[in-house]
Amino acid sequence: MSLVRHANSPYWYASFMINGKPYLKSTKTNNKALAQKVENELRRKAIEEIHFEKNETCTLKEIIDEHLELKKPTEMTERAKKCFAQLETVSRKLLGYKLNNMTKEPIEVYGFEASMPFHELTSKHLVRLMMARRSEGVSMGTFLHELLFINALMTTAKQLGYQVPDIDIKAFKKEHKVKQEKGTIHYLTEEQENKLLDELDPLKDIQGLGAYEDRTDEQIRIRRDNYDFVVTLLDTGARHEEIATLEWSQVDLVNKQIRLIRGKTKNESTLQMTKRLYLIMQNRSENKRSEQWVFTNKNGGHRGYNIAGLQGAMKRAGIEGSFHTLRKTLASKLVRNGLAISDVSAILGHSNVTTTASYYASLSPSEASKRAVAMLDL
Secondary structure (H helix, E strand, O other): OOOEEOOOOOOOEEEEEEEEEEEEEEEOOOHHHHHHHHHHHHHHHHHHHHHHOOOOEEEEHHHHHHHHHHHHHOOOOOHHHHHHHHHHHHHHHHHHHHOOOOOOOOOEEOOOOOOOHHHHHHHHHHHHHHOOOOOOOOOOOHHHHHHHHHHHHHHHHHHHEEEEOOOHHHHHHHHHHOOOOOOOOOOOHHHHHEEEHHOOOOOEEEEEEHHHOOOOOOHHHHHHHHHHHHHHEEEEEEEHHHHHHOHHHHHHHOOEEEEEOOOOOOOEEEOOOHHHHHHHHHHHHOOOOOOOOOOEEEOOEEEOOHHHHHHHHHHHOOOOOOOHHHHHHHHHHHHHHOOOOHHHHHHHOOOOOHHHHHHHHHHHHOOHHHHHEEEEHH
16 A cells, blocks of 8 residues: 655545556545545445446546646746636636636636536537537637646546546547637737836826825835836736746846746747836836845735736726737737847747747738839839
8 A cells, every 4th residue: 555645735645556557546635644544445446446347436526626636836936826727717617607807706607517427528518518618709729728628637537547538639629620729919009009108107197096296105116116017028028927037137237138037938038128128127226125036026025917007007098918918019019120030039938930930920021022012113
């Protein structure tokens, strides 16, 4: 008999093998003595299931809970939090609800009963789910995330010794042409960018916040941070987490450079600062709140994921977008002004130029079109 710890869980896991078949299942306790008793019971059930040639069953809710427990990150970095939150979002929709972005109140959507035996899920269920998502206005790219999540649930169920649905997700995707859609790149025009920065201007009077001289130190800090943060994203094209966790050791004011550590692609990029970005970094260096972090929270740690300031400014400016829109804005601007895709790829920190080209190549000025116009204008 064996009890083991899983890196992503505080609980003991029962790990044993019967007739060459491995079993791994959470005991749902961090008490080793109690976990041993649970393992004994799991072993007894496993032997009975083999005798009757039938694996244990589980409900949809049970396998979702077990899967999320296994996937919960041990270190909650900003990126890890975001990825895990996406898994939770998909799981809620499968169970028939989602949360209102503002109030966090549950909103009913099409889904399956939590008590539904997971192994009874069929391709017919997936077709109904796909049709429901279409009627809800959900893109096929978003529905693809649900299919991949179900596939991951099947893998986890198999590993834990449960009965699994008789579904081929790969074949289903091919038959119903479910794939990630490459839509139009959403970026800010120069006019929209200017409107956004005007709304973020730390000195601007805003309804509900009052005049600058009447604000608290914390309100002044938040407004200044929001403006500086957005400009940094606009002028580097970095991902949110890369700037939120930017350290002063990565900022070279002498050579006007920023060294970005790319968490997603596991590489580094050294970028030259624009004039306005250099002035921002110089000002922040002279008024440091932390010797480590360039952007801080109110407690002095690195900045977290707080999009309220950006969303409020965008709403007042009459535009839509997110932090990632700022990254797309820089990339689109560079490509439209003729910078080589390979150079844009290096600035964005993509793992390969193909990724960049798949999104932005269509925005590049057409050399063939230029030659055609030159010929027609003769």
